[in-house]
Amino acid sequence: MNTIQDYINSGILELYVLGMTTDEENIEITKLAEENIEVKKEIDAISEALQITSEAFSPEISPATKAMVMATIDYTERLKNGEEYTIAPLLSKNSTIDDFxxxxxxxxxxxxxxxxxxxxxxISASDEATTLIVWLKHGAPIEVHDKEYEHFLIVEGTCTITIGEESHNLVPGNYLSIPLFIGHNVEVTSDIACKIILQRVAA
Structure with missing residues (x-):
């Protein structure tokens, strides 16, 4: 990009606010917003417009998309306000809740x-992985990933994650990894929301 205005006009900031940019782009844009007031103002304006749109057309925006957009905005604001940039540990079968x-x-x-x-x-976003804390009241619809692995560590509540035809009943402390190209969905089975450490790792 030749100028900041070219960058703003490219459409990447809209994708950023929608949570559709890569981890590398997220880091680049977050840093640029901290250094350039024009970029920061444009992100704020896009976020505000998206909020208005989501309120007007909420039936057409999925809860998962809305949650990711709001989480991205929150993360950007936290970094802007001085939160130290950290990298969460990679999830594995040896991970524990205490790690987080x-x-x-x-x-x-x-x-x-x-x-x-x-x-x-x-929690953190890098080229390698994005890590989140997620709360599900009821569950999450079927998804298929072809560019990133998804890993779960249950913190509170219980759920059943179905991968293809195989169901996994999970309780706090359980870890589960989702393979590529196979549909999976989450159903909460506890009276309380299921609190999960969710990590998406580039394939």
Missing amino acids: EPWLNRYNMQVSDDYETIDAKI
């Missing part, structure tokens, strides 16, 4: 009071 206590116990990483079905807070 520094984030789980933070005052600004708690569930929103007024969320509908899905809420999320981004």
Whole structure:
């Protein structure tokens, strides 16, 4: 891009606010917004327009998309306001809930009071992985990933994750990895929301 205005006009900031940019682009745009007031103002304007649109046409915007957009905006604001950039550990079968206590116990990483079905807070984003805390009241619809692996660590509540024809009943402390190209969905089976560490790792 030759100028900041070219960058703004490219459409990448709209994709960023919608949560459709790569982890590398997210880091680049976050840094640029911190350094350039024009970029920051444009992101704010897009976010505000998206909020108005989502309120007017909420039936057409899925709860998962809305949660990711709001989580991205929240993460950007936290970094802008001085939060130290950190990288969460990669999830594996040896991961424990204690590995994520520094984030789980933070005052600004708690569930929103007024969320509908899905809420999320981004822990960290890098070229390798994006890590979030996710709250599900009921579940999540079927998805298929072809560019990133998805890993789950259950923190609170219980759920059943079905991968293809195979169902996995999960309780706090359980880990599950989702393979590429296979549909999967989540059904919450507890009376309380299922709180999950969700990590998406580039394939």
